[in-house]
Amino acid sequence: MPQSYIKRILDARIYDLAVETPLDYAPLLCEKTRNKVYLKREDLQPVFSFKLRGAYNKLLKLPKSLRERGVIAASAGNHAQGLAYSARHMGVPATIVMPQTTPAIKVSAVKRHGANVVLHGDTYDEASNLAKQLVKEKALTYIAPYDDPDVIAGQGTVAMELLRQHTSDIHAVFIPVGGGGLCAGMAAYIKYVRPEIKVYAVEPEDAACLKLAIKQKKRAILPQVGIFADGVAVAQIGEENYRVLKNTIDGVITVTTDEICAAIKDIFEDTRSIAEPAGACALAGLKKYAQESGCENETLIAVHSGANTNFDRLRYISERTEIGERREAVLLVTIPEKPGAYLKFCELLGKRNITEFNYRYAGGAKATIFVGLQITPASDDKEALLALLTRQGYGVIDMTDNEMAKLHIRHLVGGHAPATLKDEVVYRFEFPERPGALLKFLTLLANRWNISLFHYRNHGAAYGRVLIGLQVAPLQRPDVEKALKALNYAFWEETNNPAYQQFLASLNQ
Structure with missing residues (x-):
């Protein structure tokens, strides 16, 4: 039962490395939402994320013999940094397997913390498979990013601090969810100590694995996961995490990319810190709850869970903020x-x-x-x-x-295609941002069909976004779909999108 985590959380001896982060009052957000808003500042951990808590607690609980052999994890970001930092502190050999799409800033940070970095595959799943293979080959101990009781307990110390820092009434606490480690640990502690406080899990609407599990009353795998908020871009909620969360949360709130971008701006204006998209997810949920519930003069607390973002992404975030607000x-x-x-x-x-x-x-x-x-x-x-x-x-x-309009059309408006252009079909893609990925993409398509439209922008993220037009005779359309699926990149046909039809399509098509 969730109450079994209370002793684990109280016994977490992590404060020789992790820090007790402040609970900051946010006056501008208070004015905007008409409530008393606080931010739990996990971005102020030494690795700029709460992940240090769980990783360090797990290492502390490992037997000495296992620590001496070394540990391994698969991660594209904050868990990697938390584990590397903890392992160096304890003198434990650490290997981190990261997708080749991982931004250089995160790879450099993990190396700087002393871990051995192995770059493999385009996705977390490919990196994870190699990590599990190395566990067997080198007798290493795998440190899970979220689906582990000791990791969950380490993350739960955030709630222990929060309730100690704010002893008066709290209406609701908002917590981001990816695999569910932070939310499970915090929800278990809050509901045991102060059950009257509402606890809401917050997910991106294009990576809502907990919402899916709650709806189906069992864990399920999302067929497609949005990657903007990469720190919470998980296809399936953790098994232990779901066991805890289904009995402790009061609801799941989903938020859009635009709403997350607006929350990043809100955090900046109140704290002058720049949250990563996952780090601002909980605040986006708080704002949505305040607006939809109509509550006023209540105490609402959001966890600012991390600040590990690429500087290059800021132009994209800024671009989407006005709509999000x-x-x-x-x-x-x-x-x-x-x-x-x-x-x-x-x-x-x-x-x-x-x-x-x-x-x-x-x-x-x-x-x-x-x-x-x-x-x-x-x-x-x-x-x-x-x-x-x-x-x-x-x-x-x-x-x-309209995602296509905001990502591509506003940068492409230049006139309709000439009447001579026939049989154009349009697709929107996401593919891993790594050397050779664009070449692979173009090689498969260009040798078979003429490319009639192409738009690509680098947003400083792990995935590139492309809009492409191809001239494809009607009888060849099934062949195109088959070829595109073989690429194993996420794609959507946009030929009937009104933004394309109104601005780019041939008037005679």
Whole structure:
């Protein structure tokens, strides 16, 4: 039962290495949510993440004979750094197997902490398989990132500190979930010591493995996992973690990429620290809960779980923040193709700030523009804007939640394809950001079908995002799908996406 973790957590002797992190009051978030908001600052650990707690506690519990042989783990990020840092402190040989897609900043950090780094495969699963093989070959001890009672207990010390730091009323605590180690440890402790406090697990909506397990009443594997918040991008909740969580949490909240980006900005404005996407996940859930529940003047606490992010990612995060804060609407608007049409459109908007305006002449009586507009959050401002444009006779499509439009089209608007272009199909891809990956991708496709459109942006993440158009005769479409599946990259067909149809497709297609 979850209460069995209380003694484990109380017995965790980790504070000669881990630090007791502060519980910071967040005044700007208080004003924004109309509640008393606090952030548990796990980004202030020596490795900038809570993962140090569980890794070190596990090493402390290992028999000396096993420590002397050495330990191994598979990790693309924070667990690797936590284990490497702990192992160096204890003089334990450590090997970390990391995917070749792991950002250089994380590989360098693990090496700096003294671990032997082995780069293998494109995904965590491939790295994990090699790590388990090396366990057998070299008699090493595998240190799991989350599905282990000693790791869970180490992470649970976050809750022990939190309740000691804030002894008055707490309405709810929000905790990020990937494999579930942090949430299981914290939820077990909170519900045993102060059961009146609500505990909410927060996941990205494109990596919601706990929500799936709760819905199906058993652990299940997600067919596809979004990788933006890589620290919580897990396809299946841990077995022990689920056993604890199904009896201790009050609910699961899922959040979008845009909402996470907005939470990163919120944390920066209140603390001047830059959270990694997984680190801001809990705050995104807190904000969503406050808005949807309508609660006011309650004490809400979110765990800021980590700050290990690539500097290069900040431009992408900033780009998505306005939408995540509900401060920007992205629209496709059809206007007359005649002198004065732009002026009339802008006059209709009044003093509303235009954040983006894309257009390319394509002939005909009407033009479609791609426009970003600032709106007032937490109101029906966007709906009022859409209604206004419709009443004035403009054709309008809301693209605010269209991933293809936000990732690619806003950077691609340049006009429709010529009428001579036939049989174009469009796909959106995610593939591992590593040397040779793009070449492999292009080699498979370009030798068989003509590439008619291509857009790629490096977001400083482990995965690249590509929009590609191919000329494929109708009878060859099954062959394309078969070839794309053989690549083993995540992909979506976007040929019918209105953003593509309105801005890029051949008008005669």
